Amino acid sequence: MPEYILLMHGDTPRTPDATLWDAYFAALHAQGAFVGGSSIGDGVTLRKGATAAPLTAQLAGFIRIRAADLPAAQALVSGNPVYECGGTVEVRELPLD
Numbered sequence: 001m002p003e004y005i006l007l008m009h010g011d012t013p014r015t016p017d018a019t020l021w022d023a024y025f026a027a028l029h030a031q032g033a034f035v036g037g038s039s040i041g042d043g044v045t046l047r048k049g050a051t052a053a054p055l056t057a058q059l060a061g062f063i064r065i066r067a068a069d070l071p072a073a074q075a076l077v078s079g080n081p082v083y084e085c086g087g088t089v090e091v092r093e094l095p096l097d
Contacts, residue, residue, distance in 0.1 A: 001066045002093060003035060004073040006080065009088035010060035016081030024079045028065065033076055037063035064094070 028034035039061040045052035060082075067073035073091050083089045 001068060002073075004065050004067055004070070005092050005094055006037075006063040006065060006073075006077065007059055007090040007092065008061045008063070008080070008082040009058045009090070011058060012082055012085040012087030014085050016085045020081035020084065024081055027079055028063070028076065031076070033065045033067060035064035035066055037061065058088075 025034065040059050043055060045055055047053075063080075065073060065076055067076060070091065070093060073093075077083050077089050077091060080089055
């Protein structure tokens with residue numbers, strides 16, 4: 001089954017509380033969709049021989065999921081606390097290359 005990554009942006013008008021995250025992760029686990037995830041901390045950008053672009057500041061975390069196709073992956077955003085609190089969630093396919 002294809003895998004996707006949900007990239008959570010740090011643009012929520014209000015901060016989701018922990019109970020929303022617990023319920024969302026439980027739902028993903030119950031559907032067999034959860035693969036992994038984490039918040040995203042500070043880091044550095046690197047580019048050999050040139051100045052690198054700055055860090056992408058809007059990314060706050062990611063969740064890796066399994067879904068039959070892109071529409072099914074999009075449906076799994078429902079209940080995501082960032083999305084439900086008015087923030088942005090990017091859904092990207094992780095090709096097997």
